[in-house]
Amino acid sequence: MSEEKNIDTSVEICGVKFRNPIITASGTFGFGKEYAEFYDINKLGGICTKGVTKERREGNPSPRIAETPMGMLNSVGLQNPGVDGFIREDVPFLEKLDCVVIANVAGRTEEDYCYAVEKISACKCVKMVELNISCPNVKAGGMAFGVLPESVEKITRAVKKHCAKPLMVKLSPNVANIADNARAAENGGADCLSLINTVGGMAINWRTRKPVLANVCGGLSGPAIKPIALKMVYETHKAVKIPIVGMGGITTADDIMEFMVAGAAAVQIGSANIFDPCAGINLVNELTNLMKRCNINNVRELTGTLSV
Numbered sequence: 570m571s572e573e574k575n576i577d578t579s580v581e582i583c584g585v586k587f588r589n590p591i592i593t594a595s596g597t598f599g600f601g602k603e604y605a606e607f608y609d610i611n612k613l614g615g616i617c618t619k620g621v622t623k624e625r626r627e628g629n630p631s632p633r634i635a636e637t638p639m640g641m642l643n644s645v646g647l648q649n650p651g652v653d654g655f656i657r658e659d660v661p662f663l664e665k666l667d668c669v670v671i672a673n674v675a676g677r678t679e680e681d682y683c684y685a686v687e688k689i690s691a692c693k694c695v696k697m698v699e700l701n702i703s704c705p706n707v708k709a710g711g712m713a714f715g716v717l718p719e720s721v722e723k724i725t726r727a728v729k730k731h732c733a734k735p736l737m738v739k740l741s742p743n744v745a746n747i748a749d750n751a752r753a754a755e756n757g758g759a760d761c762l763s764l765i766n767t768v769g770g771m772a773i774n775w776r777t778r779k780p781v782l783a784n785v786c787g788g789l790s791g792p793a794i795k796p797i798a799l800k801m802v803y804e805t806h807k808a809v810k811i812p813i814v815g816m817g818g819i820t821t822a823d824d825i826m827e828f829m830v831a832g833a834a835a836v837q838i839g840s841a842n843i844f845d846p847c848a849g850i851n852l853v854n855e856l857t858n859l860m861k862r863c864n865i866n867n868v869r870e871l872t873g874t875l876s877v
């Protein structure tokens with residue numbers, strides 16, 4: 570609930586209550602600690618952690634970030650402390666938070682995913698698990714699970730049995746038909762969906778004849794991908810009954826409204842945190858102001874109201 574009278578920004582997804590629909594996206598907010606030095610992150614609806622895998626990973630070699638027109642490319646890979654490191658180093662901090670904590674999980678094999686999800690979803694501070702089957706930046710980052718609808722359904726079904734909290738499956742935009750993959754996740758038992766992950770891309774320095782990223786290719790994010798993301802949220806909303814968390818290039822409160830009208834129950838903010846560490850809190854304030862200006866008392870009323 571917003572602190573402003575008569576303005577209700579709260580949303581509920583799979584029984585989990587969020588103070589507002591603004592969640593920071595995986596990989597752009599670490600585990601929250603660094604951003605807590607900039608503002609009170611409890612004012613956010615929630616935070617989503619960097620992708621955690623069974624074992625600790627170093628990620629890809631540098632350079633692994635490149636600026637592009639209206640966006641950025643990254644090939645960070647799944648640099649993370651591993652499940653045990655996460656529980657030892659990050660859970661104590663996350664336990665003290667008063668916003669929703671969503672743990673993003675990735676893996677190399679079905680067994681790895683199930684192992685990590687079982688351990689992570691057992692943590693009291695974790696209120697939801699986001700399954701990353703769509704990381705384009707590592708050979709074994711889960712992308713192999715996220716392309717074909719049959720594999721999306723299979724991994725979702727397997728993981729769901731080990732997940733003690735609501736399971737959010739994060740979809741890749743690098744697929745033939747997003748609606749098919751969304752339905753596959755729903756059939757596999759996903760409680761909700763999030764989309765989109767980054768769009769495959771690359772940057773080249775023609776003078777050196779070299780790719781800019783050491784990994785050669787990477788994932789595009791930021792405002793450049795917003796129209797793609799909106800279309801996919803819209804198509805997914807038509808295809809499934811479960812709630813959707815939308816993301817891709819959000820930088821303003823108007824962007825949030827657009828995603829909600831397209832069908833999202835909440836949104837995630839990714840690259841904007843990298844351009845401006847205070848993007849999350851600024852958007853929380855902007856959203857309340859925009860609702861006031863537009864006489865919207867309840868943000869939930871917007872979801873799926875697009876008239877075509």
Ligand SMILES: Cc1cc2nc3c(=O)[nH]c(=O)nc-3n(C[C@H](O)[C@H](O)[C@H](O)COP(=O)(O)O)c2cc1C
Nearest residue numbers: 594595596620643701765766790791817818839840
């Ligand atoms: C540097 C960076 C690291 C990311 N790492 C992850 C990750 O570990 N797991 C994941 O599911 N998504 C990851 N993503 C994807 C974002 O969570 C988000 O889906 C994508 O960036 C689109 O949103 P945006 O345009 O607001 O950034 C990462 C994105 C960036 C820019």
